[in-house]
Amino acid sequence: MKTMNAAVLEEYGRFKWKQVDQPETADNEVLVKVAYAGICGSDQHIFKGEFHPRTTIPFIPGHEFAGIIAVTGSKVTGFRAGEHVAVDPIIWCGKCPACLRKHYPACSSLKLLGVDVNGGFGEFINVPEHMLYRLDPSIPLHHAALVEVLSIGFHACKRANVQKDDTVVIWGAGKVGQSILQAVRTKTTHTVIMVDILEKRLNLAKSHYSDIITINAGIENPVERIREITGAKGVDIAFEAVGHHTEIGGIVNPVRGCIQSIRGAGTVCVLGLGDEPLPLLMKELIWREAKIVASRVSHGEFAETIQNLEKGTLKPDALVTDILNPDKIQDGFMMLEKEPGNHLKILLKFA
Ligand SMILES: [Zn+2]
Numbered sequence: 001m002k003t004m005n006a007a008v009l010e011e012y013g014r015f016k017w018k019q020v021d022q023p024e025t026a027d028n029e030v031l032v033k034v035a036y037a038g039i040c041g042s043d044q045h046i047f048k049g050e051f052h053p054r055t056t057i058p059f060i061p062g063h064e065f066a067g068i069i070a071v072t073g074s075k076v077t078g079f080r081a082g083e084h085v086a087v088d089p090i091i092w093c094g095k096c097p098a099c100l101r102k103h104y105p106a107c108s109s110l111k112l113l114g115v116d117v118n119g120g121f122g123e124f125i126n127v128p129e130h131m132l133y134r135l136d137p138s139i140p141l142h143h144a145a146l147v148e149v150l151s152i153g154f155h156a157c158k159r160a161n162v163q164k165d166d167t168v169v170i171w172g173a174g175k176v177g178q179s180i181l182q183a184v185r186t187k188t189t190h191t192v193i194m195v196d197i198l199e200k201r202l203n204l205a206k207s208h209y210s211d212i213i214t215i216n217a218g219i220e221n222p223v224e225r226i227r228e229i230t231g232a233k234g235v236d237i238a239f240e241a242v243g244h245h246t247e248i249g250g251i252v253n254p255v256r257g258c259i260q261s262i263r264g265a266g267t268v269c270v271l272g273l274g275d276e277p278l279p280l281l282m283k284e285l286i287w288r289e290a291k292i293v294a295s296r297v298s299h300g301e302f303a304e305t306i307q308n309l310e311k312g313t314l315k316p317d318a319l320v321t322d323i324l325n326p327d328k329i330q331d332g333f334m335m336l337e338k339e340p341g342n343h344l345k346i347l348l349k350f351a
């Protein structure tokens, strides 16, 4: 059997860059030579053992990656060696009530490459043909590796039904919040506000999108400020990408803050995977006859994301703070743990 190098999570909290067996490529699969892979918030949970027993060790994570096809299986018809591809990591069952309605992100047994089965933090990975998206070679491969995380933003926009001229607030300027910002800016030229308590994250967003308004919730009351900015009306759509239940600036929890941010008949779209229940005052929602929708992973938005990358309407470099060699993966995870304000997307560079 051939071997390759991969970043193996040998125990929770400890990666080792080491030689492993390279699995055989099945008839319906291609062997992708990974070029770049991104470290996601879910990977941080996997690293710390917080997804156990969904994840087991030893394990090779990595669900945000792109590369070049090295080998194609005998039944692969749509792709050939040498093509650049991004990989949609979602594996749905096809049988549950959500899948029967073709609503795959809500699959009751949804699995992801790199979460439930070995992923892209290695030199090579076998991927079934139907999970591949072709990219024009003019798109740099380190941008191609961001298609997955950017597609999360486009999916959230679809779930919230962002329209031209909508006003938007995004609570949370982390990787997800900034991906939403990129997608939102392809849809509306109107007011976009970002809320966070980490000034560096807000500045990062602002340095690439100078027309947004940022609110540091550690300094100002975000809800009051949003009402001021919108002439007391509230925004059309609020996205919650904070991901915990703690009150922001000691004032209001993120979801309730989103509800208080919107106009009557507005929409709140929640993405943050907090582990704690959080209190809402339902009449704040009912008086507005507002809508709360949830958004998880993406669903076909890879194509829309790639089109936008090709058109140059996105700013992929705005998401990336660091590019590391994969043997430095342990350092990458420690940087994210210790200095969350200084690092957004860390890419591992394989090729
Ligand atoms: Zn991810």
Ligand SMILES: [Zn+2]
Pocket: 092, 093, 094, 095, 096, 097, 098, 099, 106, 107, 108, 109, 110
């Ligand atoms: Zn299903």
